[in-house]
Amino acid sequence: GPQSASTALLSSFLGRCLYERNDLTGATATIEDRLPVIDETCFPEGAINAYLVSVRCAALGGRIDKAAALIEHAEILGHERKWNRLLAACIVERTRLGLSLTMPLDRLLPIEAEDIALSELMTLPARTSAILLEARAYEAITGGDVGRVQDVARKLARLAHYACCQDLKLKSAMIALMPHLLGLADGDVDPEIAAQLEKTAQYGFQRTILDMIEARTGHRVSSTLPANLPASFLQIVGQAGTPQSWTATQ
Numbered sequence: 194g195p196q197s198a199s200t201a202l203l204s205s206f207l208g209r210c211l212y213e214r215n216d217l218t219g220a221t222a223t224i225e226d227r228l229p230v231i232d233e234t235c236f237p238e239g240a241i242n243a244y245l246v247s248v249r250c251a252a253l254g255g256r257i258d259k260a261a262a263l264i265e266h267a268e269i270l271g272h273e274r275k276w277n278r279l280l281a282a283c284i285v286e287r288t289r290l291g292l293s294l295t296m297p298l299d300r301l302l303p304i305e306a307e308d309i310a311l312s313e314l315m316t317l318p319a320r321t322s323a324i325l326l327e328a329r330a331y332e333a334i335t336g337g338d339v340g341r342v343q344d345v346a347r348k349l350a351r352l353a354h355y356a357c358c359q360d361l362k363l364k365s366a367m368i369a370l371m372p373h374l375l376g377l378a379d380g381d382v383d384p385e386i387a388a389q390l391e392k393t394a395q396y397g398f399q400r401t402i403l404d405m406i407e408a409r410t411g412h413r414v415s416s417t418l419p420a421n422l423p424a425s426f427l428q429i430v431g432q433a434g435t436p437q438s439w440t441a442t443q
Contacts, residue, residue, distance in 0.1 A: 198234035201227045205239040205246075212246045215399040215432075221250045237276045240267070241324075244279070248286050249404060261292055268295060277301060277317065281324040288328040289408040298328060311348055315356070323352045323361055330368045331408060339372045360401065363393040367405045370422075374406060374430075376415035382422065391423035399429050406433045 194200065208224035224231075224243050231243045244267040251260040264283050271279035280301055287294050298304070302318060302325055311319055326349045333341035346369035353361030366389040372378035381387075394402065406414065414430060 196227065196230055198230065201230035202235050202239050205231055205235060205243040208246045209242040212250070213400050214397050215403075217250050217253060220246050232270060237274075237278050240270065240276070241279055241282045245282060245286070249400070252290055257290065260286075260290060264292070265295075277321045278324055281321050281328075285324060285328045285331075288331045289404070298325060298332075301325065304329075307348070311352060319352065323349065323356075326352075327364060327368070327405075330371065334371055334375065337377065339377050342368060342371055359393065359396065359398075362389055363398050363401055364405070366390050366393070367402060370419075371405075373419050374414050376417070379417065380419065382419045384421065387419075387421050387423060390426040394423065394425040394429055399432075402426070402429050403433055406430060 204223050204227045208220045211223060212220040224246055228243060228247065231240060235243070244263060248260045248263045248267075251257075251263060264286050267279060268283045270276070271283060280296070284294060284296070284298060284301065286292075302321055306318070307322055307329075309318075311322060313319055326345050330342055330345045333339075333345060346365050349361055349365035349368060352358075353365050366386045369386050370382055370390070373382060390402075414433065418427070418430075
């Protein structure tokens with residue numbers, strides 16, 4: 194049935210797929226009415242996907258108060274169930290939206306424990322760090338610390354390689370590209386990064402690309418981007434900050 198546990202679980206992943214395809218209307222409709230069932234029945238990955246989509250769709254629709262309320266609800270759920278990955282995802286969303294953090298990053302995973310966590314690649318701390326590294330990157334970008342940004346990108350790329358995770362591969366490539374997008378670095382990007390961006394753009398990972406651009410560039414991308422960025426990726430970059438997402442499937 195439409196409110197069954199199995200449907201709720203599937204809706205969290207289907208909603209994430211629709212969101213990545215930039216179908217915000219479809220993603221919202223798939224998840225919104227099922228959040229109570231997702232709270233009660235889904236495992237962490239399902240909840241993370243559902244709240245990521247719900248928070249970002251609300252924010253993209255200009256409903257920041259609703260996005261903040263959804264984050265707060267997800268944080269309560271994360272604390273009750275000791276789901277550090279969900280709490281890490283909430284930190285990322287607060288950082289992206291410029292909202293005050295309810296806990297410092299180091300409380301969830303101290304920065305000095307980052308390398309230890311990443312040395313045991315498939316453990317829970319490593320999987321938590323894989324999410325939290327995005328927030329670390331935003332912190333470094335805000336502080337203009339290009340070296341730290343590249344360090345985060347390398348760590349995330351290592352996790353992505355061993356996990357064979359396309360989502361993490363794209364995030365690591367986008368983080369490595371951030372200094373170029375902001376005009377803090379020049380020259381071409383690593384050919385492997387360019388190839389990864391082309392592959393994920395062709396797969397249809399639109400919203401991850403747009404979200405990471407919009408989180409810290411303020412929709413203003415450097416006019417002198419690396420010459421070896423693929424056309425399929427640049428086409429998505431050109432959509433940053435536009436409201437067309439809500440009508441993409443109409």
